[in-house]
Amino acid sequence: MERLKGLTTIIMAGGKGERLYPLTRDKAKPVITFGGIYKIIDFTLSNCLNSGIRRIYVLTQYGSFSLDQHLRLAWDLMRPDLGEYIYSMPPQQIMVNRWYRGTADSIFQNLSLLQAERPRQVLILSGDHVYKMKYLEMLDFHLSRDADLTVAAVMVPRKEAGAFGILHVDGESRIVNFLEKPADPPGIPGNPDHSLASMGVYLFKAEVLVEEVIRDAKNVESKHDFGANIIPQMVGKKRVFAYNFHNPATGMPRYWRDIGILDAYFQAHRDLLGAEPVFDLYDREWPIRARPSLYPPSKYLYSGQSIIVEDCLIAAGCAVEGTVRESVLSPGVRIGQGARVDAAVLWDNVHIGAGAQVQRAIIEDGVKVPKGFTIGLDPEADARRFPVTEGGIVVVPNNVILEE
Amino acid sequence: MKTILVADDEEAIRNLIVEELTDEGYRVIAVSNARDALKVVETEPLDLVILDIRMPGMDGLEALPRILGMKEGLPVILHTAYSQYKESFMSWAADAYVVKSSDLAELKQKIKELI
Numbered sequence: 001m002e003r004l005k006g007l008t009t010i011i012m013a014g015g016k017g018e019r020l021y022p023l024t025r026d027k028a029k030p031v032i033t034f035g036g037i038y039k040i041i042d043f044t045l046s047n048c049l050n051s052g053i054r055r056i057y058v059l060t061q062y063g064s065f066s067l068d069q070h071l072r073l074a075w076d077l078m079r080p081d082l083g084e085y086i087y088s089m090p091p092q093q094i095m096v097n098r099w100y101r102g103t104a105d106s107i108f109q110n111l112s113l114l115q116a117e118r119p120r121q122v123l124i125l126s127g128d129h130v131y132k133m134k135y136l137e138m139l140d141f142h143l144s145r146d147a148d149l150t151v152a153a154v155m156v157p158r159k160e161a162g163a164f165g166i167l168h169v170d171g172e173s174r175i176v177n178f179l180e181k182p183a184d185p186p187g188i189p190g191n192p193d194h195s196l197a198s199m200g201v202y203l204f205k206a207e208v209l210v211e212e213v214i215r216d217a218k219n220v221e222s223k224h225d226f227g228a229n230i231i232p233q234m235v236g237k238k239r240v241f242a243y244n245f246h247n248p249a250t251g252m253p254r255y256w257r258d259i260g261i262l263d264a265y266f267q268a269h270r271d272l273l274g275a276e277p278v279f280d281l282y283d284r285e286w287p288i289r290a291r292p293s294l295y296p297p298s299k300y301l302y303s304g305q306s307i308i309v310e311d312c313l314i315a316a317g318c319a320v321e322g323t324v325r326e327s328v329l330s331p332g333v334r335i336g337q338g339a340r341v342d343a344a345v346l347w348d349n350v351h352i353g354a355g356a357q358v359q360r361a362i363i364e365d366g367v368k369v370p371k372g373f374t375i376g377l378d379p380e381a382d383a384r385r386f387p388v389t390e391g392g393i394v395v396v397p398n399n400v401i402l403e404e
Numbered sequence: 405m406k407t408i409l410v411a412d413d414e415e416a417i418r419n420l421i422v423e424e425l426t427d428e429g430y431r432v433i434a435v436s437n438a439r440d441a442l443k444v445v446e447t448e449p450l451d452l453v454i455l456d457i458r459m460p461g462m463d464g465l466e467a468l469p470r471i472l473g474m475k476e477g478l479p480v481i482l483h484t485a486y487s488q489y490k491e492s493f494m495s496w497a498a499d500a501y502v503v504k505s506s507d508l509a510e511l512k513q514k515i516k517e518l519i
Binding site: 095098108211214218220 | 477
């Protein structure tokens, strides 16, 4: 744990998340509900906690109140008198008179933090990823290569790699080129059918980070983004390595998802379900922390008609009198008599009226679906009333009132 | 003609720099504090800034990122009697760091390199 002392951790959480609209219309993307009881940022913060990291800055911008509120309600557990903290940092307009222009600029604007701490390494994380990662293993890799920058990466099939930022590496894992959404992605030495996709998780030698964000701040052409500007500016000039986030025993990539679009959000919920889920929330070796709940136990009420619950995650405080399959229910959800819910993500206190039918839908907190109403069964009717994703998922925001 | 802004609270040094750089063929604007320097950066087309660090009120390390915020590509030389600020990350945003001396040869050399 000694090597943690020189590490400062910064979580990027300021993005607007437009591609997750309408879920992000009143809050920051990292505090979108995920997996029933979590917010997306809980995964990254839990990874920090489980890795022994207890000094964390969360850089906020868009919807910063929602993030501050969540950090207070769920993560007020550090002891500042022991040198532990989670601080949220919106643009302060002290050093320069502007918002964060991009991820790299958000570090530039906080150089005084790094000056005050003088860390040896800086770990840069994202607040909108779902994964379980031992950051100390990446730190060990970084130190063993004497790297200036280590970029975490997952293997993806080469045919699908065109959707990602791809790291072209040599036999020593050194990055020789960075390609944003390449038409012809390079394979991995020894594994030509796969490519390495950047996870947006970066570990820097602190002084190199400072030099690079300053260089970037002076570049009029730059978008001030780590992926688009900082990595390309370093590759070939500095010691930049890729850390392959995989299970060495099986050779398989570990689970990592960027919750960038609504379909990815929905699909990642599917990964939580089943007897052996792709992404296991029940792993006691690596607990994911959520906001403590004061809800009573969930109840399943028999009222003459049998209730069916198959392959679901059901949070506390729910009341089920109908049929629910392959769904994720947040606290306080009610499923009325004879109602049917299939493949849905229901946020807090959603009520599904008796006899209503819902499938392949995301429903925001507090929505009351009237008796007999249908969502996700008639694509034309849905498209008239609600946002529908490319993948055909209906999103029901809580600013609509549904009429019987 | 290239225009250089000098911000230094010590009159003797300011005058020395103005005199010698004018002789070198530069147009020189001189101010005695960082706030005035920012006003000039905002309003005048400049090619380079020579910035003292220890000045009353706002210091040079505070002014430096603000100058970059207004004019991203504008070269800045930190010109100070102290070498210890070289350790500060904030000073790394300057294009050069010159420790003051009665002989301006190094300062002139850095100016030539930058513009």
